[in-house]
Amino acid sequence: MGIVWHMFELVFINTLDGGPFVDDYMEWLNLNYPAPSTEEGEEIGLSIDPTAHDSYWPYIITCVLRGHWTVAERLLKPLVAKMTSQEDKLAVSAAIDLLYTVPRLNQYQDGSYQHRAQPQPYPSVAHFMADWQAWKQKCEEWSVQTFASPLLTQLTELFAILAGDFATINSHAHNWQEALGGILLFGNPIADVRDAASFLVDCEGLHGDHNGSLEDTDDTAPARRSHVEQVVLAFFQYDLGSAIRYCSYIDLWLATHLVDCLDKLGHLHEIYENLQTDMREYLVLAYGEMLMAHPSFWQVGAQYLASAPAKGLSLMEEYLTRLPLTSERKAGKVLGLLKRYGLIHAYRQVCRCLARQYLDRRAYGSAISYYIEAGEPRRVGHIVDLLLQDYIHTGELTYQSIIDNLGVEVNYSDKLQFLSQYRDFHEMYKQKDFVQAGKLLVRLLTSNMAPKAFWHILLVDAIPLLEGDLLVFDVHETHELMRCLEEITSSHMRQTYLTTFSPLWFKIAANASNSTPNDTAVSEDAALTVTANQQLDVIRMALVRNLARATLFQ
């Protein structure tokens, strides 16, 4: 994958200035297809007679093809001493010298030219070409000579390579990548990427009939060309369509990011203009979808989806709402993402699901918070009713902590506000702040904040205030309370009002007064109403007494 990525960088990014390709290419080659192996070099170097080693020449030639000239030089040096004839000695020295003096273009361009033999910096490519031609001339001269020593049969080949003979280069290269390296190095050092691509036809390895001339033929090169090679070749040929196709065989990540970069470089537009499809979107979505399905990479997947302009957000919405909300933390992440991308419907939907989960577990506080987030006053109201029922059945304010945790959100709905203020009433009562408690009670009743069905409970709550030593309600407030009392008792919905919230103690009283326990529900309701009526009579009496006291007081 790195091979492809590196080559992509060379072909599409580094070459924007159209400079020579050879150095970049050699770097890529030696980095990704390293040869010859260091082990082999060490083996040769440590042997008693390196020049007699089986892979002595192959090793040197590979070094030369790969541009490892210093290594080649060093290996050639012991050979000089072994030569018997003067000519042969001369030839080997010449080879060493030629390797030592290969002109390199970068030395001519950056001004930091430090060549030992030629201290003068060359000002231009023209100078370089002149030097290059001269150097090449020498190589060609040597390559046609024959040598006496049997050890030097390969030296001619070496000179031929240096002279840029394609056939020799091909016969010694392990694969087309190496051959191309040799051709670029010795055949055309100033070629840019496009020129380099045209040399591909000269690389025999590509035509499928190449049999490694050396024993240790690269094992990694399979009979059928690998996808990676296909991609690299497609890059050279500027065939982006097949490059992307082969990439997607290698890895979806690679294809996605490659296309993304191509898109940003403006190459994609040219190819797919006629196809009416957005390749980048297609691949980004495909890759994002793949990640979304993963239990831990879904957040990354969401980011990918978000970067696809046309369908990304809708897809993300669909996937995020389907993630199992297994923990509060995960839910928080999902909600965070939905909020960030403004997917408000999905956000509310997830809130509702969460609220429902908490409701099922009777965690009313969390359920209320999420329903508030989801904008569901009806459902919040329903939970408030549940809480009030709970209070009435148990006689305890179980929801205290819930209200405390909600904070300012209690203002969200009337029902919640009522819940909160009713809690305050009990607090005040506990702290014996009877006057304030009484005022709050009247306010709850007169502002219609309390549900009507809850009024009689509130009125019952007023009894201790009415009967206490301290006068709590003035004439006006007492009148108000009386009005409320009459409103529920004279209403046609009286039965509903009185039985919806029937406290535990009512039921006990009702059952006690009911002689036959097997009565139907209707008669139980009737009994409840009777008990409630008795209670209301108590309230009425208390109110009247209070009115008298209040009038006197005034």
Place this chain on the structure above:
Amino acid sequence: MSQLVQFDPKHTDLIADVSFDLYGQRLCTVGSDHIIKIWQLNGDKNQWQLTSSWKGHDSSVTKVSWAHPEFGNLIATGSFDRTVKVWQESREDVPQSGLGGAGLEADANINPWLLVVSKKDAQGMIVDLGFAPHYVGLQLAVASSDGVIRIYETGSPVKFDTWTLVSEIDINSPPVYAPYLADTKAKAAAPPDLYTTTAMASANSICLSWCPSRFLPNMMVVGCGRDKDAKIYRYVGGRWMVYEVLDNHEDIIHNVSWAPQVGRSYHLIATASKDHFVRIYRVDYSFGAIDLGDSKDLEEEYESASASLKLKATLIASFEDHHSEVWSVSWNVTGTILSSSGDDGRVRLWKATSTGEWRETETISTDQDPE
């Protein structure tokens, strides 16, 4: 890429239907043995574990559907006994250890799934059912072999014990076409004797699928048995009107599936037919005039413009690869992959290429061994 998990659901008779919940973590199987079973995916072991199993009906259970989780854990089942039942899982009755899904088999005698409601309005067996998209509230459409689709709704936002029949689609009576279709379709309508009671006597095969889009609410596609076509119905002004007909079928339609829209400007509907074909229709919609200028709420705009809604369906793909009756079609969550199953014992997956062409991408065989 295919992973196959096989397990024996231990139904003593045919399994009639299976349904995943929204998250794909739970599965409900129903069978001709009158039994409903709930399975939970154990993610670590990649195995499905039975969490509940109970006798749900007095006859073969034919269909099952999960409601959206915002309504809690709720399933609806339909049966040959003409009833449709809604079941709710009440967590409080489940032992706390059971929430993880482990060790529930031992407590199988305590069934957390309680019957919420049972409806027996149908004059024939229940052949298909489906919950409406969650944002319209809790609605359930039930198709029965008497040729009627009944739509139920629950009023309360949190408690679901009361369901009322809100509307009906009667396939046996001539359909009411939308104004723009009335002229063309009424002339081409089938001879009236098709709608006589004698025709009604034979069991009718109907199937339904809600339109999942938020912008086209109250719409569903219905496979209309003997008519050998599927019609897109829309609930307007208190009745269900036909807005488009998906024709070109040579035999009755066994199953329809409306794809999630996700980002597409058109809709996709797939049909599975007795004539061996899987078909994919593209449905384009247009509004007379839609003014997206002022309002922030796109949905409201669609709402107001919906009076002039027009639909146009085109057959974009048909496959005969099953070479036998196709029984079921189903879309993935994004509407990009269609699965179909047929009498050839294969499930086939269809996917659109980057150029928009539909192709088979995978085949799953029933006698394939799990990897």
